[in-house]
Amino acid sequence: MDRxxxxxxxxxxxxxxxxxxLAEDGTRRVCLVEAGGSNDIIRVKTxxxxPFIPKASNYRYDTVPQAGLGGRIGYQPRGRGLGGSSAINAMVYIRGNAFDYDQWAELGATGWSxxxxxxxxxxxxxxxxxxDDFHGGDGPLNVMDQRWPNVTSxxxxxxxxxLQLPRTPDFNGAQQEGFGLYQVTQKAGERWSAARAYVEPLRGRANLDIRTGALVEKILIEDGRATGVVIRRGGKRETLRAAGGVILSAGAFNSPQILMLSGIGPAAHLRAHGIGVVADRAGVGANLQDHIDYVSSWETRSTEPFGDxxxxxxxxxxxxVEHRRKRTGILTTCFAEAGGFWTSRPGLPAPDIQYHFVPAMLEDHGRTKVKGHGFSCHACVLRPESRGSVTLASGDAAAAPRIDPGFLTDDRDIATLRAGVRMMHRIVGAPPLSDYGGVDRHPVDLEDDSALDALIRSRADTVYHPVGTCRMGSDADAVVDPALKLKGIEGLWVADASVMPRLVSGNTNAPSIMIGERAADFVKAALG
Incomplete structure (x- = not known):
């Protein structure tokens, strides 16, 4: 069935x-098209x-050289397969701050307060x-407290x-600012990805066709309407037809890429790649925002933290052995077990720094092995001013897009990160964490702005939250309207982190799921 x-x-x-x-009530024929596999494997679910998730589940993108990072090439892991990045992430359940969504509404995303x-x-x-007033108890996305966090966390x-910084038992409740252990998207000791929450319970239903290993080459646009998609699967090209329309949900990098491959994007750029222009949209691929993050680590003589x-x-x-038998114990770790939100200066509407604490020494996104035991701490700028872009590197859908986050190109970001790193060191230097006598693996004179900035630029990179490349809004330059419909094209919606007008003050997985929930309602209303 291809219709x-x-x-x-x-x-x-x-x-x-x-x-x-869209599929749960059985009244619509839904096809879910995914380039990767099912992700139904131990290395994903545990x-x-x-750190051992296979390459088949991660696009492992690179950025172009970043001027703000001394010309370094950044690393951009993105989930591939059912569950997407919720199948490879640290499972931290954070929504952002109420201020973020009220700001979206003020910027023209009406109905998104x-x-x-x-x-x-x-x-x-x-x-x-x-x-309770802030949480649901019976939704499909299981959220739980960690049961075996490391004592170091x-x-x-x-x-x-x-240091008189507040404790916060619920970062998604009445107060975000403060420190504590993160809640995680797990269930019974296993990762609970969005696919396990929403798709797998419906697998086998006649009205839901799940097509994995299917690379989307383009969206079919006929007479100003999205009528289907062209996919490549098993070396063969197939055309799938959609009577009601298409929802594009390929993420902040691949959604603009697919739109451009379909002829929707900056006209001159499309022509340069030999792509016919269906709709000239300068905003497609623009407005890229990401949380720039600095991580440092300390080596301990104690073996309480994880270590080699x-x-x-x-x-x-x-x-x-314990986890395979009982789904309990330390292999339930999300690694980023603890953290917090901190306001770097007075007068801000919400915290502007987030910390992720890891009871292990990390180097280069965990890709470089470090001998011994210790811990790491991340500090990221929650509402960066730097902007980047996603463009085509090739007209081939299988090629990676050209990713330029523009990290630390706005000096306000490094000033904020500098303050965040200094507070990180104050926390690490306070008891009881200081009792470990941890040795800083990247020492610097914290009072010397130039030295600290040089260290930050030599080590900072993403904390994996790209957004904004198909911006939602009410203005003429917005890519989608507040109902997530692509402007100027009928029957085409975009639903993922790419529609965020501004980056949220926290991790982006829970907000992306929320956007998917809303998209389903918008499509139901449009189709009747």
């Missing part, structure tokens, strides 16, 4: 939510195997703490408290 009511491109966080909600989006967050969430929270040693390896081997 459907709705085709959803991309089985990631938002795409899974949209497809699941939280502690996150915090009061508007909170019901969708609650509807998506099955929080094991139960439901608890010490980080206690060290922040020793004979004892550490033996502990992990025992943990593997």
């Amino acid at each position: 459907f009511d709705i085709i959803v491109i991309g089985g990631g966080s938002a795409g899974s939510a949209a497809a699941g909600r 939280p502690g195997f996150m 915090y009061a508007d989006v909170l019901p969708y967050f609650r509807r998506s969430e099955g929080n094991e703490r139960g439901d 608890r010490r980080f929270v206690e060290s922040a408290a020793s 040693s004979m004892g550490g390896t033996w502990r992990m081997l025992k943990a593997v």
Whole structure:
């Protein structure tokens, strides 16, 4: 069957939510098209195997050389396969700040204020703490407290408290600012991706066709309307037709890429790649924003943190056996176990720095092995001013897009990050974390702005939250309107982090799922 009511491109966080909600009542024929596989493997489903997730589940993109990072090429992991980045991430459940969504509404994304989006967050969430004014208790996305966090992570929270920084038991509740352990998207000791939440429960239904290993070459636009998609699968090209329309949910990098391959984007750029122009849209691929992040690590003589040693390896081997037998123990770790939100200066509407604490030493996104035991701490700029872009590197859909985040090209970002790094060192230097006597692997004179800036530029990179490349708004330059419909094209919606007008003050997985939930309602209303 190659004719459907709705085709959803991309089985990631938002795409899974949209497809699941549209298919669940059985009244619509839905096709979910995903370039990767099912991700139904141990290395994806076991939280502690996150460093060993296979290449088949991660696009592993690179950026162009970044002037703000001393010419370095950045690393951009992106989920591939059902679940998308929710199948490879640290599983941290954060929505952002109420201010973010109220700002979206003020910028022209009408109907996206915090009061508007909170019901969708609650509807998506099955929080094991139960439901309340901020949380849902019976939604498909299981959210839970960590049950076996490392003692080092608890010490980080206690060290922040020793500096009179507030403890926050719920970062998604009444107050975001403060420090604590993160809640995670897990269930019964396993990763609970968006696909496991929304798609897998419907697998086998006659009205839901899940096509994995299907690379989308372009969206078919006929007489100003999206009528289907052309895919490449198993070496063959296929055309799928959609009577109601198409939802594009391929993420902040691949959604603009697919639009451009379909003739929707900056006209001169499309012509330069030999692509016929269907709609001249300068905003497609523009407005890229990402959380620039600095991470440092400290080596300890204590073996309480995770580490590469004979004892550490033996502990992990025992943990593997325990997890395979009972789904319990330290392999349920999300690695970024603790963290917090901090306001770097007075007068800000919301915290502008987020910390992720990892009870292990990290180097180069975990791609470089570090001997010994220790811990790491990330500090990221929550609302960066720097802007970048996504453009085509090739007219081949299988080629990676050209990604230029423009990191630290606005001096306001490095000033904010500088303050965040200094507070990070204050927390690490306070008891009880300081009792470890950790040795800073990247020492610097914190009082010397020039030296600190040089260190930041030599080490900073993404913390994996790209957004904004198909911006939502009410102005003429916006790519999609507040109902997520692509402007000027009928039957085409975009639903993923690419539609965010501004980056949220926190991790982007939960907001992306919320966007997918809303997209399903918008499409239902449009189709009747």
